[in-house]
Amino acid sequence: MSQQPTIIDDVQESDGSARVSSTNSRRVYIFDTTLRDGEQSPGVSLNLSEKIQIARQLALLGVDIIEAGFPIASTGDFEAVRGIAREVRGVAVAGLARANFKDIDRAWEALKEAEQPRIHTFLATSPIHMRYKLQMEPDKVLEMAVEAVKYAKKFTSDVEFSAEDGSRSDLDFLSRVVEAVIKAGATTVNIPDTVGYAMPQEYGNFIRSLMERVPNIDQAVVSVHCHNDLGLAVANSLAAVQNGVRQVEGAINGIGERAGNAAIEEIVMALRTRKDFIGLNTNINTEEIYRTSKLVSKLTGMIVQANKAIVGKNAFAHESGIHQDGVLKERSTYEIMNPAMIGINQDNLVLGKHSGRHAFRKRLGDLGYELSEAELNKAFVRFKDLADKKKNITDRDLEAIVEEETRSHVPVKYIMEYFNITSGSTIKPMAMVGLLSNDLLLQDTAFGDGPVDAIYKAIDKIAGINCTLLHYSLDAITGGRDAQGDVTVKISNEKGKSFIGRGVSTDILEASAKAYVDAVNKLVYEADRREE
Known part of the structure; x- marks a missing residue:
């Protein structure tokens, strides 16, 4: 049985034993769910090596817990959690499990080689979820929650329980559940705003009332997991922190289901920038924020909007003459953060x-x-x-x-050797493409609606695939006519699984071709693995 990772401040009892104190701690612990909830963003599909690459970067960033996946959900999720548990050190690794023994067994099988394993089990506690989804009476839900925590505790001392849809739960019932799961051995209790319904003041008051009602609340870390359906995930997370919460769950760039999760980088920088007001800190190495954001964006294919707080391209840009003049004279006139703080x-x-x-x-x-x-x-x-x-x-x-x-690659089957384009306003674009495969030059031509479309159709013919282009984006890495073009594409196979590719070049057609070949290599690798 593993030992619980020390991620909280301990208070010594008179008998010398330690008990957990969450509200007395001045540190907020960061639980990153980019690889679990974040990967549930529509169209996102990461392979094992990409997930491990992100996990290693999250460890460099200094997050306290990485939720690596939902092991029972699929073989791919199981392998990802097991791979991260084996290879990433210096951070707790969590696997999600519903409140049943089968899920918990599968989670432990994936986590058991982790340096600091955490089983994260969950069960809905709101009236609407209990009635329509679970079709259970509250007493049965409470019993299941307790049994799940007790069972998970047999494998690891670090067990987190989440009350799904906690923010819409009855406060009296939720208090009973939280007290019971802590008594059963939960070391972290999470009160999610699962559907992003709460308002900041309301949510903060709810958390405070809960903590006042639960007599053994000081024996666990209280956590929140806020969704962004109303654009309030970060605000709700900070309101909870101000009312005693000491673990915040979120994802890099705020990615996740529907409108996404609380953005880790925004929470961390709000705590750092307004430490004078909130008075709390994290263990995050903020200089790794920008690099982490870029890595997640490139591997998931989810472009960060230009005006995104903290990591957007325009976050530290000043076009107004008045602003430019002020910043040149004294940065703090219009910049509350130094870009170097986040690694820019x-x-x-x-x-x-x-x-x-x-x-x-x-x-x-x-x-x-x-x-x-x-x-x-x-x-x-x-x-x-x-x-x-x-x-x-x-x-x-x-x-x-x-x-x-x-960046992490799958084995490469095709390498771009050349392409030639015939195009113009009065002729139908045609592309001749040559790809190297095992030192053999494969060539074909195709017509398209434009030069990029013609290149892609020629590559499809060479590779013998039938795929759908789901997404194409082009971004200039720098300004100027000689700027490099950064192209990201997302394609899907006949079964609907998506694959992301990226290419960079001063020639946007070359960047487009390289990105597509990158995605095709991943698609072909997946197909070859299924045949083995």
Whole structure:
């Protein structure tokens, strides 16, 4: 049996034993559910290596708990939780389980190799859920919750219980449930705003009333998990924190079902920036926020809106002349946060075509990247190639190079060798494409509605696939006519499973082709695995 991770402040009893104190702690613990609730965003599908890559970055970010998935939901979820439990250290790893023994057994099977395993079991407690979804009487729900916690406790001392739809639950009944599950051994109790219905003051008062009614509440950490259906997930989370909650659950970039979850980066920076008002802190390394946000965005294919708080492209941009003048004279006139706090380096011109490997390595180190010799060699070749096409290489360009060369890949079946386009306003676009597969050059041509469509149809013919393009986006990494284009595509196979690809180039057609080949390689790899 594993030991419970020490993620809270302990208070010594007279007999020398420790009891948990959540309300007395000045620290808020961050429970990240990007890989569970976040991946439930429509159209998001991460493979095992991508999930492990995100989990490692979350550990670098300093989150306290990673909810790695819902093991019983699918074989893929089980493998992801098991893989993260095996490979990611220095952080608690949680697996979700409904309040039944079969789910809990499956969760433990996935989690048992974790350094700090947590079983997270849940059961709905609101009248509407108990009546229509569970079709159970309240006393039966309470009994099931207690039995689930007791059973999970046989495997690990770190057990979290969530009262699904907690914010719409009857306060008296919820108090009974919370008291009972804590007595049964739950070390964390979560009161979710599952459908994003609560108002901040209402939710804060609800949490405070609950904590006042439950006599053994000091023996567990109280947590909240807020959804953003009314755009209030972060506000509700902060209201709960101000009323005694010491664990907040959320996702990077606020991704998740429907309108998403509370955005981890917004909660963390609100606590840091307004520590004078709230008086609490986290263990987050805020300088990893920007990199984490970009990684999640690229691997999920969910583009961060430009005006998104903290991590949006415009979050630290100033176009107004008055604002620009003020910031130049004193940053705090219009910026309440320094971009460097979240890992945004605003140095622009850094390297050029005559820069050598040493300068390249040093600049990457300054940006926080530590590459292996093989990764450095690949990235340096890409850098020199880009420097021949683009006069001024910025930090954003360097980040794009490193991310493309070091991001997790499935085994590559096809490599883009060349493409030629015939197009114009009076002729139907045609593409001739050549792909390398096992050193064999495969070529084909296709017509399309535009040059990108023609390229994609030619690739489909070469790969012998029938897929649907669900999403295509093009973003300029920097400004200027020589800016690199960053293309993200999402395709689906005949069974509806989606695959995301990304390509970067100063030529947007090349970037588009590379992104599509990246996605096709993932689709083909999945198909080959099913046949094995």
